[in-house]
Amino acid sequence: MTDLIQIKGVTHAYRTPNGPLPVLDDLNINVPEGEFAAVVGPSGCGKSTLTRLVAGLMKPDSGEVWLHGKRVTSPRKTVGMAFQNPVMLEWRTILQNVILPLEIVAPSMPRKDRVARAEELLALVGLSGFEDKRPSELSGGMRQRASLCRAIVHKPDVLIMDEPFGALDAFTREDLWQTMHELRAKEPFTAVLITHDLRESVYLGDQVFVLSGRPATTQYVMNVDYPGEGLRKLDGLYTPEAAQMLATLREQIQIAQGRQPGPEVH
Amino acid sequence: MTDLIQIKGVTHAYRTPNGPLPVLDDLNINVPEGEFAAVVGPSGCGKSTLTRLVAGLMKPDSGEVWLHGKRVTSPRKTVGMAFQNPVMLEWRTILQNVILPLEIVAPSMPRKDRVARAEELLALVGLSGFEDKRPSELSGGMRQRASLCRAIVHKPDVLIMDEPFGALDAFTREDLWQTMHELRAKEPFTAVLITHDLRESVYLGDQVFVLSGRPATTQYVMNVDYPGEGLRKLDGLYTPEAAQMLATLREQIQIAQGRQPGPEVH
Amino acid sequence: TVAGTAHAQTDMPFALDWKFEGPAAPYFLALDNGLFADQELTVEISEGAGSLDAIPKVATGAYPVGFADINSLMRFLDQNPGAPVTAIMMIYDKPPFAVVGRKSLGVETPADLAGKVLGAPPPDGAWAQFPIFAAENDLSMEDITVEPVGFPTREPMLAEGQVASVTGFSFSSTLNLKRLGVEEDDISVLLMADHGVELYGNAIIVNTDFAGENPEAVTGFLTAIAGGWKAAMEDPEAAIEALIERNPAANAELEKERLQMAIDDNVYTDFVAENGLGGIDDDRMTAAIEQTKSVYEFQNEPDASLYFSSEYLPDADARMLK
Amino acid sequence: MERFQKVAVPIAAILIFVALWEALVWVNGWPDYVMASPSDLPAAYSRFWELFLTGSWQTLWRTVAGLTLAVVAGTGLGMIMGFSRIARDGLYPLLVGFNAVPKATLVPVLALLFIGQHDFNTVMMAFLISFFPIAVSVGIGLSTLEPEYRDILRSLGASKVTIFRKIALPKTLPEFFGALKVSVTLAFIGTNLVEIISPHGRGLGALFLSGQTNSNYPLMFAVLIALAVLGIILYYAVVALEKIFAGWAERPGG
Amino acid sequence: MERFQKVAVPIAAILIFVALWEALVWVNGWPDYVMASPSDLPAAYSRFWELFLTGSWQTLWRTVAGLTLAVVAGTGLGMIMGFSRIARDGLYPLLVGFNAVPKATLVPVLALLFIGQHDFNTVMMAFLISFFPIAVSVGIGLSTLEPEYRDILRSLGASKVTIFRKIALPKTLPEFFGALKVSVTLAFIGTNLVEIISPHGRGLGALFLSGQTNSNYPLMFAVLIALAVLGIILYYAVVALEKIFAGWAERPGG
């Protein structure tokens, strides 16, 4: 079986007034069906650019992106995307915002079912009671959670998340990590998760890809062998195995940022 | 000496179509001159609301906010603010964005000096070479760093930061923590820092205020007795004293979120 | 018309050159009195926005007949040679082109215009002929200060004394002045036709293609028009009543006065009293063309026969107004 | 309280305006034919009220018909120009050129092309004169739409039309309504232009003309005021629509 | 390449338009007095080129003067309406009412109030007819300004005027320029309205009138085309300004 997401030697540069800015350089990432790829890397290295390429929103200068054995040249209906900047449509309520993808992807779905699905997800992220609010009435973290619901409401095959928990406090975040795992068990999907939280990458990822500094290339790939059986538990993060993985990732990121790996302190 | 920032029994509710939504309830926070108050609390509890009240952008329903011994009724020129959503003016380059507060606060400052000041700050946050880019050409983390520069460019007395490092990877973030301490040593200011990262609150805060869930009230105040002499060092976070403080804060936040404090695992 | 039905009704929509004012009343009277119906014609009268609006309407054939200034028609035919339109019945034997002044401002005779301010709307029909008037009365254009004015401001400016006289149609400017409160005695009307200008005025015009196919209908139409004017002269009140029905906001008194002025000054001239309404004098037409040459540069050699045709006129006795 | 203010403020503004107008005429001692004063108008209205009613209705429906056409065509054109750079580069100069031509001079041409089709001509002119602001505003709204918004739907493979309907249209609705407010007034001007320049005896324009032929200056001003009132009525209809469809955009404060 | 397209596309569009026009006239066999065709125009231009030059200049400078006034006053009014709800509620109906009044009917009033002040009247009318779109767009831009933007400066205690200058104005510049493009065409119409209705023998309007009195239809159409060309020239001047001041807003793609 070939991998569901294949990023093959992708190179990309932004055209800027003072010449091209190379952002991705011969990047390779493969994600088997149903697996979770976590991507970490220094700020500004090209992670968001990568998500846009996978989603088909941009075309790479060279190299190819394949989803489901088909080359990506334009966006797909079966992809869900949570953007780094959780833009909500101000003229819609939260519920209507979450429903939006269903209107496009499943136009024939009865309204009642849509609402039920959206309400279920909103409850999952702790936003029950805010369905009818406008986005401007939500806090930053609440908006980010709603944006996550919007990304998964249409049960996409492929989920691309760009720092989806960045604005959340530790506990809310950990709750959502668990929610992600539960969702995966119920409605399997293949995911790419951009994050800057190493614990998040280890807890959620089946593989963690460390990107180098700009232009980003695949510097290091870690296969996560998460401690414990069955659904991952948070406690697993506090085992020596996890500590070892986290230490390795820290070291790699320090290299990615072009520093000498420092003493392992965490 | 009275405290420079005084938040006295502030209560606030948002008017929404289905009745008022109480957000702050009898909140009290005092920050002596030159000190750093870190505020943590669950997502959506009212932290951003608090920053808006301190900055004078909103008036509380009841209670008072005092800065410098004067009651705050409208915004002050000597306040610097880094918003949770780092909006940049798209029609200006990064450098021009950072200079903006100087145009308002110090209109007579020569352009050369402004540029020098902005360039110095941008270098400090690792954005040298991006001065002439448009905001849309920056990554999320880079925008957030630029926004921080904009908050401090005019050397404000009082600095209010709403999750200023939320979009940054661990190392960039830790670098900026140190930068903050260095800045404080050079140009003293009094600060309120909203964060969801407990290590950040301990490393940067002289006091850590834990807010309860919505409506937020001051649930717990911790005086940080940071291990080590002189300028705080990152290593200090990995001492038992720090671990103890972090554990206490975790516990408090769990209470704030209305859960039973769980086993201390970190 | 359908072949074989000689008595079928013919549609002849009629395009006026101007709004529904007093001088249009005779046509409505003709309509109401059934004069068109007698000729088996179905006529609908439309208002217009000047001769330059009415002429193309007829030239395109949308309206087989219309009412327009023959001087404008000459220019139109000169610029658009071969356009299927010509005049077939002269109505304003004396054109209403006039210089209207105020005696209190020292304007009583053409000679008085020298050294005074004359208000003239550049596109005004009367102003277009002013150079002829000036030449015929030995006035030098250099002695007259011409102030360009707009139509709506023309009479108010004269009423306020900003200008000493204006060019305009006699019945329009005079009555407008009266409405603005200028004493009748104070108004002096210098009808250009009384001062050496030989031009003709408004005429019934026809689409020549239509006329070629329906000569009887056209003659019948002219018969009804003449009848309308005759009836209006006999009973102006009835004519105005017919008008008011089409223009309910109009002021009956005023329109009656306007109609009367048109009849007295422009329609019922000595020539018409003698020869009946509608014909022209060839010598006068030649003179008019000569005069026109001094104010308009013909692109082609002018030819009177292009501008007026008397072949559709009914017999003279049908055109006698009294 | 806020309700009250919403009604009271416009009324107060109008009353103040009328008072100032009356005072201006009175102080300057202007005669009717320079400027009629508000106190002259009631007489005109009471005398011709029937004509005002029928005329208003005729003017109104033609205006609304033209405006509806303008909304449809303007939105379509705006979409084309917003989505395609080539269309924008090519169409804009033509549209601007067309719009710089005084419509008054086009009325006779239109009248000759469609002789006697008064309703058609009038609606057409109301349309021709009023579609441009709408096309411009829709075009600009689309071409300056923040990519963040667009990407939300693009990432789902939505078509351009869907993106327009779900994102661009609602997002630019405030500007669209702004343009509509401009277009409302222009459409009125279009209708009246035809009624005055190519008279067919219908609508308020015809009433204005008959005021003019009779030198009845108060009647002329009364017609102008009636036109203004119709414009204001249509404006509030637009405002009502705006409240329904774009209420979210109104920012508090200020 | 892109440069080339920017110039080539509008020119191609104009050529196609001219060809279509010629074909339309030719196919329908319309005589000049219904619609002149493009091939009739060169003769008119070559014969009257001097008049066209002076007339264009006179029309142009009055239009630009009126437009400048409109920008200043429109921006001022827009600011007042954008910042104050009361002003918005009170002024909008008045402005809409004023705008729904056909300006053609106001020309005589203006001409009577300021007798003989032709330049003033013309500039004034160009101004009166064109300030509204600008006021609306500035007003809407301000009243729908995202609070996030405003707060950046508010938190520094900046005055409303400063917020307007540094945030609202640049942020709404694309819409402002859109409105300006509409206003440009309206200002032209204003200038011409005066030149045609209250003629003072100057500008392209006067040339149009002389074409009319002489039944010279090609000349009349030539004037209309000259007006369109002037409008396009002014439009490109606005585009140039837009490129300088609001180039950032243009989104790539599409």
Ligand SMILES: Nc1ncnc2c1ncn2[C@@H]1O[C@H](COP(=O)(O)OP(=O)(O)OP(=O)(O)O)[C@@H](O)[C@H]1O
């Ligand atoms: N403009 C508003 N109108 C109505 N309700 C609002 C408004 N802004 C915020 N709220 C509500 O107030 C509460 C607190 O919001 P606030 O932004 O202060 O939270 P926060 O503590 O900053 O959260 P986060 O950590 O997610 O940013 C939220 O429940 C939100 O729904």
Ligand SMILES: Nc1ncnc2c1ncn2[C@@H]1O[C@H](COP(=O)(O)OP(=O)(O)OP(=O)(O)O)[C@@H](O)[C@H]1O
């Ligand atoms: N539209 C654009 N035009 C030009 N340069 C761009 C554009 N978008 C991003 N860049 C540049 O590309 C680089 C990578 O940006 P990207 O957003 O992919 O970074 P990132 O890894 O997501 O960073 P962060 O963690 O801060 O979000 C940055 O240096 C940025 O300046």
Ligand SMILES: [Mg+2]
């Ligand atoms: Mg990013």
Ligand SMILES: [Mg+2]
């Ligand atoms: Mg917040």
